[in-house]
Amino acid sequence: MTSISRRLFLILVLTTGLVWLSAVVWIFLSTRAEVERVLDARLMEAGRMVSSLIVSQEISVDRAKGATAEIPVRVHSTYDRQLSCQIWSLQGELIGRSGGAPEEKLAEHADGFSQTEIDGEQWRVYAVTNAELGVRVLVGDNLRIRDGLVNDVIRGLLLPAMLILPALAGLIWLSVRRGLAPLNRIAHDLEHRHASDLRPIEDVETAKEIVPVLQSLNGLFARVAGLRERERNFTAFAAHELRTPLAGLKTQAQVALASEDRAIRDQALRQIMVGVDRTGRLVRQLLDMSAIEAREQEERGAIVLPGKILRSLAAELADPSRQVTIDIAPELDRIEFAIEPETFTLAARNLIENAVNHSPSGSVVRCRAGAEDGVVVIEDEGPGIPEDELPRVTERFFRGRNKVSVGSGLGLAIVELALGRSGWRLKLENRDAGGLRAIIAQ
Amino acid sequence: MRILVVEDDAILRDGLKVGLGIGGFTADAVETCEEAHAVLKNHEFDALVLDLMLPDGSGLDILKSLRDRRDDTPVLLLTARDAVSDRITGLDTGADDYLGKPFDLDEVAARLRALVRRAAGRSRSVLEWRCLRLDPSSQAVEKGGEAVRLSRREYSILHALMIHPGQIFSKRQIEEKLYGWQEEVESNTVEVHIHHLRAKLGSGIIQTVRGVGYRLGEEP
Numbered sequence: 001m002t003s004i005s006r007r008l009f010l011i012l013v014l015t016t017g018l019v020w021l022s023a024v025v026w027i028f029l030s031t032r033a034e035v036e037r038v039l040d041a042r043l044m045e046a047g048r049m050v051s052s053l054i055v056s057q058e059i060s061v062d063r064a065k066g067a068t069a070e071i072p073v074r075v076h077s078t079y080d081r082q083l084s085c086q087i088w089s090l091q092g093e094l095i096g097r098s099g100g101a102p103e104e105k106l107a108e109h110a111d112g113f114s115q116t117e118i119d120g121e122q123w124r125v126y127a128v129t130n131a132e133l134g135v136r137v138l139v140g141d142n143l144r145i146r147d148g149l150v151n152d153v154i155r156g157l158l159l160p161a162m163l164i165l166p167a168l169a170g171l172i173w174l175s176v177r178r179g180l181a182p183l184n185r186i187a188h189d190l191e192h193r194h195a196s197d198l199r200p201i202e203d204v205e206t207a208k209e210i211v212p213v214l215q216s217l218n219g220l221f222a223r224v225a226g227l228r229e230r231e232r233n234f235t236a237f238a239a240h241e242l243r244t245p246l247a248g249l250k251t252q253a254q255v256a257l258a259s260e261d262r263a264i265r266d267q268a269l270r271q272i273m274v275g276v277d278r279t280g281r282l283v284r285q286l287l288d289m290s291a292i293e294a295r296e297q298e299e300r301g302a303i304v305l306p307g308k309i310l311r312s313l314a315a316e317l318a319d320p321s322r323q324v325t326i327d328i329a330p331e332l333d334r335i336e337f338a339i340e341p342e343t344f345t346l347a348a349r350n351l352i353e354n355a356v357n358h359s360p361s362g363s364v365v366r367c368r369a370g371a372e373d374g375v376v377v378i379e380d381e382g383p384g385i386p387e388d389e390l391p392r393v394t395e396r397f398f399r400g401r402n403k404v405s406v407g408s409g410l411g412l413a414i415v416e417l418a419l420g421r422s423g424w425r426l427k428l429e430n431r432d433a434g435g436l437r438a439i440i441a442q
Numbered sequence: 443m444r445i446l447v448v449e450d451d452a453i454l455r456d457g458l459k460v461g462l463g464i465g466g467f468t469a470d471a472v473e474t475c476e477e478a479h480a481v482l483k484n485h486e487f488d489a490l491v492l493d494l495m496l497p498d499g500s501g502l503d504i505l506k507s508l509r510d511r512r513d514d515t516p517v518l519l520l521t522a523r524d525a526v527s528d529r530i531t532g533l534d535t536g537a538d539d540y541l542g543k544p545f546d547l548d549e550v551a552a553r554l555r556a557l558v559r560r561a562a563g564r565s566r567s568v569l570e571w572r573c574l575r576l577d578p579s580s581q582a583v584e585k586g587g588e589a590v591r592l593s594r595r596e597y598s599i600l601h602a603l604m605i606h607p608g609q610i611f612s613k614r615q616i617e618e619k620l621y622g623w624q625e626e627v628e629s630n631t632v633e634v635h636i637h638h639l640r641a642k643l644g645s646g647i648i649q650t651v652r653g654v655g656y657r658l659g660e661e662p
Contacts (some may be wrong), residue, residue: 028579116480183606239524241546244451244493244522245451245541247451247520247543247544248451250544250545251453251547252453254546254548255457255460255461264464267460268457272453399450400497403497
């Protein structure tokens with residue numbers, strides 16, 4: 001896991017350090033160039049000065065002949081000490097030198113600057129030739145001392161940097177922490193929440209960069225809360241709807257236990273069998289319902305051949321004991337449906353089940369293609385639905401006047417919900433010849 | 443004791459009807475509010491077992507119209523919902539008791555006996571009149587400490603007379619207590635049962651009030 005604050009801190013410290021470092025390098029280079037320029041100028045000036053002193057006879061070349069004259073140079077700073085001066089005759093005799101200057105010739109070149117090495121020391125030398133007096137003046141700078149000067153400047157820069165950088169790092173750390181405080185607050189808020197607490201996060205004092213995150217998070221909370229609400233409703237529904245059949249089962253069981261009359265006992269046990277079947281179907285439908293509810297809106301991608309599915313449902317749902325048969329029209333094998341197979345199966349199963357349950361003995365449930373394209377029609381010969389109840393039959397647990405004992409009031413609600421999720425819809429109408437016509441339509 | 447069960451679930455309705463019958467009640471059962479209203483207009487019951495959720499309305503509507511008519515028949519509500527508010531609404535509308543599904547058949551019977559007893563202004567469950575003793579919970583009858591075996595119909599007649607001692611019951615009222623409205627009643631059955639009761643308990647126990655009906659007799 002990467003921590004934003006650590007990453008931000010590292011980035012900020014590294015970039016700040018880098019900027020500092022390049023500044024130091026740049027200052028180092030420019031300072032060195034500047035120092036060299038200034039010192040070269042001084043060297044040149046000093047050379048000319050000495051040469052002009054000789055010209056004005058203040059220093060006598062003759063006097064210096066034979067014995068090397070010490071040029072009195074006052075020593076009071078490192079700058080003074082570093083300048084060394086030699087006066088040579090054109091014939092190559094050392095006429096005079098300053099204190100601290102080597103006895104060896106500083107340079108062999110004619111006029112101008114050069115760099116030489118004497119006794120392992122680097123020198124920068126300026127030469128002036130005075131042809132009139134026949135002398136050459138060499139003024140030199142010890143480079144070690146020069147570098148020392150530049151290094152002093154750089155050290156002067158680096159030392160505060162070394163002190164300031166940790167302080168800067170501390171400040172950056174604090175700023176990053178402060179900048180990320182809204183995130184921490186949200187994290188803290190979420191961390192201390194109970195699992196059932198799905199209130200939206202309040203966005204007071206939140207940076208606008210976090211608002212989109214907060215909004216998506218709150219959106220998620222709202223969706224989860226909705227889902228939980230539906231689940232809670234479902235549980236309440238289920239508990240409620242299962243209580244009546246359970247009460248029936250228990251009562252019949254008690255009747256069977258209490259009765260000494262065999263006929264009554266057998267009747268009670270038969271009722272228990274029917275009740276268990278019915279309750280089982282109710283449980284299945286409740287689960288179907290909750291499964292559909294949990295599903296998101298479906299894409300209408302899959303292609304379904306209704307004929308095949310309807311035929312397998314027909315084999316399962318026909319009621320031979322009451323001679324109710326299910327007829328599947330052959331044209332259903334030729335049309336295609338853009339719907340999820342499970343959705344179609346679920347809807348068709350409930351519609352056919354309803355039709356069979358409401359069909360009188362010896363009648364036929366007919367499945368056929370509708371007049372419009374891509375429509376399946378399921379017709380029965382039962383009592384139909386009273387017109388005033390038609391708008392309500394898809395309500396959950398609504399059981400109208402023409403109800404059957406196995407009915408739960410959930411079948412049509414499931415059909416409508418399942419089709420709705422797939423972008424289809426259910427149409428119900430009473431047939432002129434009697435019975436109900438259920439249409440799965442676009 | 444004649445009970446009307448109003449419940450839309452066929453299996454539960456049948457179970458209550460048969461089960462209460464075994465428990466010594468005479469139970470009728472209907473499925474919808476409409477049927478209940480019709481039956482209640484023409485028949486008298488000792489108590490009602492009323493489901494709250496019915497296909498064509500709420501059991502509370504039946505209860506309300508009953509109380510609006512100043513009918514004090516005790517009402518036991520049955521409901522699948524557990525919310526306290528439902529119970530409060532039910533009791534405030536005029537229900538006498540409340541049972542949540544699923545319930546115990548014996549508890550329904552016991553509560554119904556208690557309701558009928560309280561409606562008659564009694565607090566003790568055992569009915570006593572002179573040397574007679576009738577225990578509704580076990581349907582046992584004793585005379586002078588000795589058990590007397592009665593048929594279901596005979597027990598029902600004696601129970602009706604003992605719970606309201608002194609009150610005169612017409613032959614039709616007794617028939618109502620004995621038979622559900624779907625059952626055929628022969629014209630002289632009440633007389634036959636009274637005859638059997640007198641034979642088992644002594645002739646002075648039940649007095650015939652000429653032209654009116656029967657009541658517990660005033661033995662000299």
